[in-house]
Amino acid sequence: MTDPAIDIRNLVKRFGSTEALAGIDLSVSRGAFCVLLGPSGCGKSTLLRLLAGLEAPSGGGIRLSGRPVADGRAGVTVAASGRNLGMVFQSYALWPHKTVQGNIVWPLKIAGIPPAQRRARVAAVTRMLGIEALQDRFPGELSGGQQQRVAIARAIAPAPDLLLFDEPLSNLDAQLRVEMRSELLRVHRETGATVVYVTHDQIEALTMATWLVVMRDGRIEQQGPPGALIAEPATPFVSTFLGNPPGNLLLAEPADGGWQVNGVACDGLPVADHAGPVQLFYRPERLTLHDQAGNRRIAGRFLEALPIAGRSIVSADGVDGGSLRRLSAIVDQPPPLAYGDPVFLELPDHPDGVFSMTGERLA
Amino acid sequence: MVVRLGAGGFGAGRLRLSTLPLGTVAWGLVGLLVVVPLANIAIELASADGMQAIRDVFTGRIARNMLWLPLQNTLAIGVVVAVACVALGGLLAWLVTMTDMPLRRTIGFLAAIPFMIPTFSAALSWTVIFGDDRLGPASTGFLHALGVPVPAWLAWGGVPIAAVLIGHLYSICYLMIAAALVLVGRELTDAAEIAGASRWQTLSGILMPVVTPTLVAAGALCFAEAVSSFSAPAILGLPVRFHTLATRAYGAIETGNPERGYVLIATMIIVAAALLAVATLAGRRRRSFATVGGKGGRRIRMTLGPARWPLAIAALAVVLFTTVLPALALLLSSLSAQRGTVFGALTLHYWIGASDPAIAQGQAGILQNPQLVRSFVVTLGIGLATGLVALAAGAVIGAAIHRTQRRWAAAGLRQAAFLPLLVPGIAIGAAFIGFYGAPIGPLPSLYGTPMLIVIAGVAATLPFAVQSVTSALSQISPELEESARVGGAGPLRTWLAVTLPLAFGKLLAGFVLVFVKMVRDLDLVILLYTPQIPLLTVLAFRYASDGFMQFAHAVSVVILVLSVGAHLLANALGRSSQPWLKAPAG
Numbered sequence: 001m002t003d004p005a006i007d008i009r010n011l012v013k014r015f016g017s018t019e020a021l022a023g024i025d026l027s028v029s030r031g032a033f034c035v036l037l038g039p040s041g042c043g044k045s046t047l048l049r050l051l052a053g054l055e056a057p058s059g060g061g062i063r064l065s066g067r068p069v070a071d072g073r074a075g076v077t078v079a080a081s082g083r084n085l086g087m088v089f090q091s092y093a094l095w096p097h098k099t100v101q102g103n104i105v106w107p108l109k110i111a112g113i114p115p116a117q118r119r120a121r122v123a124a125v126t127r128m129l130g131i132e133a134l135q136d137r138f139p140g141e142l143s144g145g146q147q148q149r150v151a152i153a154r155a156i157a158p159a160p161d162l163l164l165f166d167e168p169l170s171n172l173d174a175q176l177r178v179e180m181r182s183e184l185l186r187v188h189r190e191t192g193a194t195v196v197y198v199t200h201d202q203i204e205a206l207t208m209a210t211w212l213v214v215m216r217d218g219r220i221e222q223q224g225p226p227g228a229l230i231a232e233p234a235t236p237f238v239s240t241f242l243g244n245p246p247g248n249l250l251l252a253e254p255a256d257g258g259w260q261v262n263g264v265a266c267d268g269l270p271v272a273d274h275a276g277p278v279q280l281f282y283r284p285e286r287l288t289l290h291d292q293a294g295n296r297r298i299a300g301r302f303l304e305a306l307p308i309a310g311r312s313i314v315s316a317d318g319v320d321g322g323s324l325r326r327l328s329a330i331v332d333q334p335p336p337l338a339y340g341d342p343v344f345l346e347l348p349d350h351p352d353g354v355f356s357m358t359g360e361r362l363a
Numbered sequence: 364m365v366v367r368l369g370a371g372g373f374g375a376g377r378l379r380l381s382t383l384p385l386g387t388v389a390w391g392l393v394g395l396l397v398v399v400p401l402a403n404i405a406i407e408l409a410s411a412d413g414m415q416a417i418r419d420v421f422t423g424r425i426a427r428n429m430l431w432l433p434l435q436n437t438l439a440i441g442v443v444v445a446v447a448c449v450a451l452g453g454l455l456a457w458l459v460t461m462t463d464m465p466l467r468r469t470i471g472f473l474a475a476i477p478f479m480i481p482t483f484s485a486a487l488s489w490t491v492i493f494g495d496d497r498l499g500p501a502s503t504g505f506l507h508a509l510g511v512p513v514p515a516w517l518a519w520g521g522v523p524i525a526a527v528l529i530g531h532l533y534s535i536c537y538l539m540i541a542a543a544l545v546l547v548g549r550e551l552t553d554a555a556e557i558a559g560a561s562r563w564q565t566l567s568g569i570l571m572p573v574v575t576p577t578l579v580a581a582g583a584l585c586f587a588e589a590v591s592s593f594s595a596p597a598i599l600g601l602p603v604r605f606h607t608l609a610t611r612a613y614g615a616i617e618t619g620n621p622e623r624g625y626v627l628i629a630t631m632i633i634v635a636a637a638l639l640a641v642a643t644l645a646g647r648r649r650r651s652f653a654t655v656g657g658k659g660g661r662r663i664r665m666t667l668g669p670a671r672w673p674l675a676i677a678a679l680a681v682v683l684f685t686t687v688l689p690a691l692a693l694l695l696s697s698l699s700a701q702r703g704t705v706f707g708a709l710t711l712h713y714w715i716g717a718s719d720p721a722i723a724q725g726q727a728g729i730l731q732n733p734q735l736v737r738s739f740v741v742t743l744g745i746g747l748a749t750g751l752v753a754l755a756a757g758a759v760i761g762a763a764i765h766r767t768q769r770r771w772a773a774a775g776l777r778q779a780a781f782l783p784l785l786v787p788g789i790a791i792g793a794a795f796i797g798f799y800g801a802p803i804g805p806l807p808s809l810y811g812t813p814m815l816i817v818i819a820g821v822a823a824t825l826p827f828a829v830q831s832v833t834s835a836l837s838q839i840s841p842e843l844e845e846s847a848r849v850g851g852a853g854p855l856r857t858w859l860a861v862t863l864p865l866a867f868g869k870l871l872a873g874f875v876l877v878f879v880k881m882v883r884d885l886d887l888v889i890l891l892y893t894p895q896i897p898l899l900t901v902l903a904f905r906y907a908s909d910g911f912m913q914f915a916h917a918v919s920v921v922i923l924v925l926s927v928g929a930h931l932l933a934n935a936l937g938r939s940s941q942p943w944l945k946a947p948a949g
């Protein structure tokens with residue numbers, strides 16, 4: 001069995017008194033497209049910089065293909081250049097005083113690659129990215145999408161084992177983003193490199209990842225194939241963070257031997273013996289819309305309906321404005337409702353997940 | 364900026380001002396302040412006397428002493444100063460912004476101060492330390508008094524002039540280069556590090572080329588400042604007949620040969636302008652190195668390892684030698700009973716003493732001396748008046764630049780308003796004497812009036828005034844004013860409630876800057892002052908020329924404190940001139 005491309009154990013990074021990474025364990029297999037997803041400030045970019053060797057860990061260690069490159073205790077850190085990786089930055093970080101060709105060739109020169117090979121590599125990567133015609137331009141003379149391609153070409157020119165992307169698409173317009181997503185997947189396929197890709201955009205994450213890592217507050221909430229995270233969210237955060245629209249999370253309190261959700265009795269929960277309140281997770285597509293009260297129906301006010309893919313996403317909030325958050329349901333027909341109209345959302349008899357108040361999954 | 368009120372697209376509620384032909388007023392101001400007086404020099408030179416003067420100066424018997432030797436000195440000083448300032452200022456900027464050098468905040472703060480110290484104070488302080496007795500006991504410096512032999516080349520002439528100018532101007536380079544380095548996206552150097560570049564390769568292959576346009580601009584600026592300086596060569600060169608173009612021009616005009624002076628001044632302007640033009644052209648292709656957004660975040664500072672402390676101590680020595688040392692030397696000298704005796708008898712006579720026929724021909728201490736007190740008041744008055752007028756003129760011109768639809772017209776106005784940057788202070792003085800010193804039609808001559816000094820000061824400081832007004836206004840999003848207007852506020856109310864409070868700090872900073880430039884200026888006023896308008900700097904210069912060194916030094920200390928204090932105030936008002944010092948240590 002070969003070593004995983006990336007093996008991270010209990011990685012900790014502190015900046016002064018703030019803990020940016022609070023014990024990360026992560027293993028990425030060779031050739032994977034691993035996406036680090038999370039809200040801003042969750043530590044995903046810090047993790048990427050530690051992988052790149054731009055920062056040293058405060059604790060824990062990183063192995064790349066079995067080779068230790070960083071160890072918080074021993075203080076061992078292999079420099080970025082010794083890790084055989086390429087990186088694409090959010091700003092692209094093209095050197096403004098060098099032409100496209102100069103940008104791509106400089107790292108190869110630094111690496112001591114002979115001129116003939118350098119030329120061959122530049123030709124190969126510019127062809128792969130479709131930027132042969134731009135070689136003599138300066139970065140300031142390129143569009144955002146072209147700069148992006150040059151940045152990718154520069155990163156893959158030395159044929160690295162590991163490619164790191166730090167929110168590379170966030171400065172592009174929507175249409176270009178869609179285009180570059182497939183472009184990046186093609187580059188991944190053609191280079192065979194292991195990719196670690198940081199983003200806060202769940203569409204990028206869900207479309208591109210073979211291995212998805214959801215982070216929050218310096219910790220990994222859950223990791224696995226994207227489908228598995230959608231199907232079985234391990235924490236309340238993941239259940240409401242992933243998916244479009246996000247899942248519904250409702251507070252259930254024990255009452256009279258059964259359960260009450262927002263004042264409505266709900267029987268048959270799979271955690272009947274739990275003593276205190278729990279959080280229930282329901283997928284939007286399993287909620288149904290009604291105009292009258294009834295069993296397991298939660299009263300709310302209609303907010304908006306968004307037609308999408310032939311169906312409608314309906315949003316509502318609780319009448320009492322209390323503990324009930326915004327709820328989403330996906331229905332076949334757009335309801336003839338206006339803002340503020342009363343509406344009843346019926347929960348299915350079994351929730352899609354049950355979490356304790358501290359976030360463990362109970363069922 | 365009042366005029367900008369009408370700038371919005373609203374038909375109703377406009378102030379009358381908006382109907383003023385703003386562009387005409389702006390061009391009128393620039394014309395009277397800049398274009399006409401300078402053009403007048405050209406016209407004078409084209410006259411028969413002027414042509415004769417050109418022939419004399421360039422080819423005549425006097426050419427060698429009048430032009431070629433001073434030109435050679437001027438150019439040598441300019442080149443040495445520019446190169447040394449970029450090297451020293453760049454090194455300091457790099458140490459302060461990019462490395463883990465200890466004490467970097469203190470050093471960064473101090474490095475901005477030499478620029479605030481008037482050159483003539485610095486030059487006087489040089490004589491306090493390095494002066495020898497070849498001009499008599501009055502010019503003896505501390506080293507000489509301590510028995511340390513000071514070679515003649517270190518006491519007077521080109522070396523001390525260059526040293527004083529470097530000690531003054533490296534500070535501008537530091538500020539410009541540090542600002543550029545901070546703007547270089549961290550990701551640019553990260554990308555180099557990932558490529559495997561060594562520290563040196565990153566520095567020489569990425570960082571240096573990216574900031575090269577700034578290095579070139581800073582060097583050109585220092586060159587222009589150095590070749591146009593009058594104070595330093597006047598104090599350190601004239602006593603040993605070491606001349607630059609500025610001192611020669613001054614001599615020619617003072618001795619009744621204004622045309623010859625104009626020839627030399629035109630030469631100075633052409634030399635400075637030619638270099639700036641070359642620098643601008645060289646920088647043109649690389650101008651847009653502004654880096655794209657990206658992530659700010661912590662900057663990783665380069666670790667200097669064992670060199671940390673030696674470098675910090677060296678840097679600290681440089682900034683202390685150029686800030687605290689000159690001030691201390693002047694202060695100590697002003698307190699010495701006898702010139703050239705270090706740690707000898709100290710006295711407050713030169714500060715507060717009553718008139719004593721035994722000392723300095725009966726001159727009272729500067730705080731007792733009615734002439735000096737008056738001079739203080741006059742100087743402050745002229746400084747305040749210049750500041751106000753310059754800011755008002757800057758507002759009109761700045762607004763016109765903003766409002767002018769035709770791009771070339773706006774660019775032309777801007778260029779004209781910034782022209783005084785190219786023109787040495789002494790040349791502006793000469794131009795104003797030449798034009799406004801004689802009656803113009805029904806208008807009387809302004810010579811000998813404070814008004815002449817004020818309008819010459821406004822002309823000289825116009826670039827700074829226009830700059831501070833436009834930067835203050837451009838930072839205010841039009842939407843802020845528009846939302847007040849939409850909310851029903853009239854133009855005047857909008858201006859009072861939104862625009863003025865937001866721009867106030869920067870405008871005040873601009874005012875203080877102009878004020879201080881006036882208060883500490885010698886180059887501009889040396890040709891304009893008359894005994895009826897005793898300016899502090901001129902007085903100090905006169906005292907020094909007459910050998911009343913302690914008085915000169917006491918006045919210098921006053922100006923130095925005034926200048927540094929006002930600059931620091933302007934910085935505080937304009938908010939963080941060195942934002943990189945405030946960033947948390949990474």
